[in-house]
Amino acid sequence: MNHHRAGRLLSAYVDSELTAAETRAVQEHLLDCADCRNAYENLRAMRELLAGLPPAEPPAEFWAGIRGPVLRARAAAAGAPEEGLRAAWAFARERLRSWVVVRRPGWALAAVLVVLALAALPLVKGTVDRLHATEIGVDLYVHDHALQMGSTPLVDRAYVGLVAGDAELVIAGETPRPAGDAAR
Amino acid sequence: MSETAATLALMAPPEAVTAPAYTAEELARYDGIVERYTRHVYNIAYRMAGNEADARDLSQEAFLRVYRALRRVEPGAPLESWLYRIVSNLYIDLLRRRPKARLESLDAPLDTPRGEMVREFPDIAANPEAVFEREHIDGAIQQALGVLSPELRMVVVLSDIEGFAYEEIAAILRVPLGTVKSRLHRARQVLQQRLRPYVEARRGGWQR
Numbered sequence: 582m583n584h585h586r587a588g589r590l591l592s593a594y595v596d597s598e599l600t601a602a603e604t605r606a607v608q609e610h611l612l613d614c615a616d617c618r619n620a621y622e623n624l625r626a627m628r629e630l631l632a633g634l635p636p637a638e639p640p641a642e643f644w645a646g647i648r649g650p651v652l653r654a655r656a657a658a659a660g661a662p663e664e665g666l667r668a669a670w671a672f673a674r675e676r677l678r679s680w681v682v683v684r685r686p687g688w689a690l691a692a693v694l695v696v697l698a699l700a701a702l703p704l705v706k707g708t709v710d711r712l713h714a715t716e717i718g719v720d721l722y723v724h725d726h727a728l729q730m731g732s733t734p735l736v737d738r739a740y741v742g743l744v745a746g747d748a749e750l751v752i753a754g755e756t757p758r759p760a761g762d763a764a765r
Numbered sequence: 766m767s768e769t770a771a772t773l774a775l776m777a778p779p780e781a782v783t784a785p786a787y788t789a790e791e792l793a794r795y796d797g798i799v800e801r802y803t804r805h806v807y808n809i810a811y812r813m814a815g816n817e818a819d820a821r822d823l824s825q826e827a828f829l830r831v832y833r834a835l836r837r838v839e840p841g842a843p844l845e846s847w848l849y850r851i852v853s854n855l856y857i858d859l860l861r862r863r864p865k866a867r868l869e870s871l872d873a874p875l876d877t878p879r880g881e882m883v884r885e886f887p888d889i890a891a892n893p894e895a896v897f898e899r900e901h902i903d904g905a906i907q908q909a910l911g912v913l914s915p916e917l918r919m920v921v922v923l924s925d926i927e928g929f930a931y932e933e934i935a936a937i938l939r940v941p942l943g944t945v946k947s948r949l950h951r952a953r954q955v956l957q958q959r960l961r962p963y964v965e966a967r968r969g970g971w972q973r
Contacts, residue, residue, distance in 0.1 A: 592950040596924065598931045623957055626967040630960065631925035634903055636804060637811035637820065646825055647799055650832050651792050 582606040587617055595624045645671040787835060795835055799828060802848055805927065809849060812922045813856045815911050823859065827851045846937045853919050853938065860915060902963055909959035917952035924949055 582590075587610040593599050594607045611618050645652075649672025730736045787795070806827055811820035827848055831838065838844060910918050923929045923937060924945075931949075935942045957964065 589950060592953050593931070593946050596931070596949075598946070622968055623964050624953060626964045627953065627957060627960060628925055630902060630963055630967055631906060631921070631956075632928070633899075634812075634906060634926055635899075636808045637817075639803060639807040639824070640817065640821070643807070643821055643825075644803070646821075647803060647828050648796070650829070651795050651799075654787055654792055 582610045584610070584614060584617065587611075587614070588620065591617065591621055591624055595621065595628055642671075642674075646674075649673075791835055794840065795832055798831060798844060802845065803828070805845075806848055806852055809922055809927060810852050810856070812907070812910060812926055813852070813915070813918060814859070815907055819856075819859065823852055823855050826855055846933075849923065849937045850939070853915075856919075857915055905960060905963055909956050912959060913952055913955055917948050917955070920945060920948040921952045921956070 587607055590599060590603060590607050594604065597604075599607065611621060649669065653669050653672065803824065806824045807820055810823040810827075811817070814820050814823060830851060831844070831848065838847075910921065913921065919938065920934060923934045924931070929937070931942055931945045934945045938945070940948075
């Protein structure tokens with residue numbers, strides 16, 4: 582067997598996957614060829630490295646996800662809706678988790694709160710403004726009418742002052758009085 | 766190998782099959798399948814994808830397909846091959862859906878302002894003892910696997926990590942035996958080059 586062919590067969594030789602005749606031929610070549618012996622030892626060492634890899638352990642919540650459909654079906658058959666819901670929830674959460682991976686829950690929560698605050702701000706502000714506007718509106722209305730009534734001679738000016746509820750109110754035709762006089 | 770209805774059902778996209786209401790025995794059977802294969806399926810998915818999130822996705826999708834097609838899977842059928850083939854196919858689908866950037870080979874030189882650079886692998890020059898540390902070795906192996914094309918990687922994972930014989934691998938992947946041999950040969954050449962310090966350390970370890 583020539584060197585090139587032996588080199589191509591070494592990988593399968595390491596795995597004991599050659600025919601008896603091929604195996605013999607490779608073994609004979611190995612006796613003569615230091616390069617191939619070296620390559621063989623390297624292949625063997627690498628195979629052991631790979632075989633020594635510890636199996637990747639599925640995370641605990643992964644099992645619930647995989648069992649989800651069965652748990653749900655069982656719970657439905659047993660007439661236990663809460664169990665079914667719980668299984669469905671576990672399953673959905675596991676499905677969702679594969680889409681949304683939250684690596685920093687603290688930051689995520691903070692970000693959500695900031696967004697909520699920003700969205701709520703105009704709403705709150707708008708409501709406050711509107712309330713404010715209604716207050717002012719009523720005041721203005723009362724003021725206006727009080728002033729109009731003050732200009733008719735038959736109206737009790739003290740009463741108008743009371744209705745206006747504003748000590749500072751200046752009734753038409755009168756000089757301003759100190760605060761509180763209108764109510765008396 | 767003949768295509769049975771069950772195999773076709775398993776390979777079909779999930780939309781095509783809906784899960785019927787199963788009997789207690791059928792559910793127990795699914796549980797048995799999960800019990801028996803989950804660790805292997807997950808391990809293969811993890812070694813293929815190289816990260817937990819994708820490994821979860823792939824295994825979950827594979828088992829979901831088994832669940833939906835449960836009634837068409839004959840008891841005692843060689844589910845193993847189907848499951849591993851599904852994982853393999855799902856992984857290749859995943860790669861197709863991913864943006865190109867995620868697909869770039871670790872071997873390809875990086876374009877940087879200072880010219881082309883080749884990625885550095887775990888720096889063992891700074892810490893020569895690291896070649897004996899399991900954690901370091903595992904990381905280097907996973908990284909080296911990531912350099913291989915998915916076809917070569919799958920053969921290595923099935924052979925060297927899961928310990929299947931060539932004939933079984935040929936059956937799982939539906940490729941001729943010769944293809945398994947040549948893929949493994951090529952894959953190992955790349956891995957040898959990538960893992961040289963670790964391989965040499967391992968050989969040195971024998972002589973100690």
